[in-house]
Amino acid sequence: MAMEKIKRIFPYAVVLLISVYFYVLAGRFGFGAKAGNLGPDFWPKLLLGLTMAVCLYEIAKIMLFHRGKALENDAGKEKTETPKRYTGLLIIGTLMTIAYVYFVSILGFILCTFLYLLLFMIVGRYRKVWVIAANSVLGTVLFVVIFMKAVYVSLPLGQGMFQQFSLLVLKMLGIR
Amino acid sequence: MLDILSHLGVGFLNCFQPVNLIFLVVGIVVGLLVGVLPGLTLVMGVILVLPFTYAMDVTPAIVLLTAMYVSGTYGGAPTSILFRIPGEPIHVPLLWDGYAMAKQGQAAKALGWTICAALIGGLVSCVIMVTLSEPVAKFALTFSTPEYFAIVLFGLTSVVSLGGGSLTNALISLFFGLIIATVGVDATYGTPRFAFGSPILMDGIEFLTVMVGAYGVGEVLTRLGEGFTTVPVETVGAMKTRMPSLKEAWGIGTTFCRSSILGTIIGIVPGAGATIASFVTYGVEAQYGKRKEQMGSGIPEGIVAPQAAATASVGGALIPLLTLGIPGSGATAVILGAFLLHGIQPGPQIFITSTGMVYTVFASMFLGIILMSIVGYIAIKPLVKILDFPESVVSTFIMLLCFIGAFSIRNSISDLWLMVAFGVVGYIFEKIKFPIAPMVLGTILGPLAESSFMTTMISFQNDWTIFFRRPISGIIMALTIIALFLPLLRKFREIRHDKQVT
Structure with a gap:
């Protein structure tokens, strides 16, 4: 029962703490407003104050009025409706996405995208190797042609030898 | 009125220019595909197509996005009716009567009613949109900052109160x-806020980055956590569409009219989009319809009401976007982004400065809805096969x-980091x-809300009563208060109803 309450309060408590931190930060803005005029801190402070008030209200509601019976019902409901979870895949997928953003400026869009497409489809439990390979190659080429040749988006080329590789592929595709 | 008709005539001619026509067709087809795929929401689809429009002229770009928006409101309907798989939250109400009708062996008829509803709802909203937009824009020229703040506040409140769930x-x-929208250099004093010395944060956080992250990345991560469990489609051999007869359609004419008008009105309210329109009109039909007791058992009214309203909401949502520069929904926010990326600020002036473009978009909506109905009728099999x-x-x-x-908004890797961060936020929120x-709408409308409030x-x-003392802003503020107290009233009624039952 107490654990359930803590679980429910947790997100509001986190939001409350973050709001307090940002409220303090807003109080430190340096500006020169005319006397009597609202400064640039007013609007964010107003919003953060409202956020804190809503969080406090919700925490108080859970602490004071939350009934055990309702909780049991909710928990029971969740148990029957929750589909199978794939937390491992989710973590790998998220890490891969972060890695893509980190490596795209080093490896360049072409190589990094090819690897990302290849691995993300495998992580997504797709097992037809040739389809994955074909999709990764053709997808990368298609996106490079569309966005670099037609839409003129300057996608990252990478650094050092990876840049040389990107330039070579672009030359082969007749771009630049 | 004659002026409007003559501008619209020119708009139709412009629509038949090859470039505009091609992008209209592409938009309709892509919108239908987006609507069918359960992992891809309508807003997400419009966001993902946005980068393709960077190199286009503004007119075909907006035609493409609005065509997608229109057809996306219909795309998921066939899969809802046939397989109980709503491609979009918009189509959840179709499960109740549409799927029930399909189970009774009337799938073809149910599909026919859906097309009919989308066609009539869409066309009615287009007529209202064309008729109202220019007068509203002229009226909006008299607005000052208190009125703008009141409208934005009303929009923000509506999304909270109409959205259902926890207030x-x-x-x-x-x-x-709204706090995300304060990041960056403040427009009035030039003070950096919550930027932490980062140059990209000094420039602020683009609402498109937030949308791409929260809707796109967040949704994919959510589905990855569920293991990308695609539901296999059963045989599509006997799939057909049978349109209702004129007599049958006339028989539920009230439902068509009520839902189309209500859908358009809900679309006009900033923040309330097709999903809310679809649920609200189904609820209205269940409460006030001629055959309210039979709703949910597989009757045409249960299909017509949500579908007509969903498609009608598109025309409604374009009115505040074009006349005030205020997006009425997630998809119109992306369209606003497309306008801004092409250097055009929607608002009352757009009817003076870009009349041709505006009426071409209007005309493309009429054509798009007709085209969508034709494609939906002919291509049902390949559509569902997707x-x-x-x-x-x-x-x-x-x-x-x-x-x-995300990268192409400012050609910056930092935006990719922000996008991933908002993707994680979107996942956690889910x-x-x-x-x-509400978060996305707050990011979009935040700068306008703050600037109009501060300027006022x-x-x-510093006289805050000005918002209540000016006639227009006063009325809108009163509506805002009503909208905010609506969920409380609803809750109170539910409690009273429960007490009466027990």
């Missing part, structure tokens, strides 16, 4: 979005489009049942 969670989400496409492959390409979309839409305060010597 506190929706409010937190909304405030979070569901067989492996979700992991589709999602991988969605991620790639998200990367390109898990802890915080709605994403400076102009009227």
Whole structure:
């Protein structure tokens, strides 16, 4: 029962703490407003104050009025409706996405995208190797042609030898 | 009125120019596909297509996006009716009567009613949109900052109160979005706020980055956590569409009229989009319809009401976007982004400065709705077959489009980091049942809300009563208060009803 309450309060408590931190930060803005005029801190402070008030209200509601019976019902409901979870895949997928953003400026869009497409489809439990390979190659080429040749988006080329590789592929595709 | 008709005539001629026509067709087809795929929402689809429009002229770009928006409101209907798989939340009400009708062996008829509803709802809303837009724009020229603030506040409140679910969670989400919009150099004093010395944060956080992250990346991560479990589609051999006869349609004419008008009105309210329109009109039909007792058992009214309203909401949502520069929904926010990327600020002036473009978009809506109905009628089989496409492959390409979309806004890797961060936020919000839409709307409308509020305060010597004393803003503020108290009233009625039952 107490654990359930803590679980429910947790997100509001986190939001409350973050709001307090940002409220303090807003109080430190340096500006020169005319006397009597609202400064640039007013609007964010107003919003953060409202956020804190809503969080406090919700925490108080859970602490004071939350009934055990309702909780049991909710928990029971969740148990029957929750589909199978794939937390491992989710973590790998998220890490891969972060890695893509980190490596795209080093490896360049072409190589990094090819690897990302290849691995993300495998992580997504797709097992037809040739389809994955074909999709990764053709997808990368298609996106490079569309966005670099037609839409003129300057996608990252990478650094050092990876840049040389990107330039070579672009030359082969007749771009630049 | 004659002026409007003559501009619209020119708009139709412009629509038949090859470039505009091609993008209209592409928009309709892509919108239908987006509507069918359960992992790809309508807003997400419009966001993902946005980078393709960078090199286009503004007119075909807006034609493409609005065509997608229109057809996306219909795309998921066939899969809802046939397989109980709603491609979009918009189509959840179709499960109740549409699927029930299909189970009774009337799938073809149910599909026919859906097309008919989308066609009539869409056309009615287009007529209202064309008739109202220019007068509203002229009227809006008299607006000052208090009126703008009141309208924005009304929009923000509506998304919270109409959205259903927890009011506190929706409010937190909304405030979070509004706070995101304060990041960067303040427009009035030039003070950096919450930038932490980062050059990219000094420039502020683009609402498109937030949308791409929260809607795109967040949704893909959510589905990855569920293992990309694609539901296999059963045989599509006997799939046909049978249109209702004129007599049958005339028989439920009231439902058509009521839902189309209500859908348009809901679309006009900033923040309330097709999903809300679809649910609200189904509820209205269940409460006031001629055959309200039979709703949910597989009757045409249960299909017509949500579908007509969903498609009608598009025309409604374009009115505040074009006349005031205020997006009425997630998809119109992306269209606003497309306008801004092409150097055009929607608002009352657009009817003076870009008349040709505006009326071409209007005309494309009429043509788009007719075209959507034809494609929906003919291509039902291949459309539904799209569901067989492996979700992991589709999602991988969605991620790639998200990367390109976020990167190309400012050609900055930092935006990719922000996008991933908002993707994680979107995922967490999904898990802890915080709605994403208020956050996104807060990010979009935040700068306008703050600037109109601050300007009013400076102009009227911090007299906040000015919002209530001016006639137009006063009325809108009163509506805002009513909208905010609506969920409380609803809750009170539910409690009273429960007490009466027990």
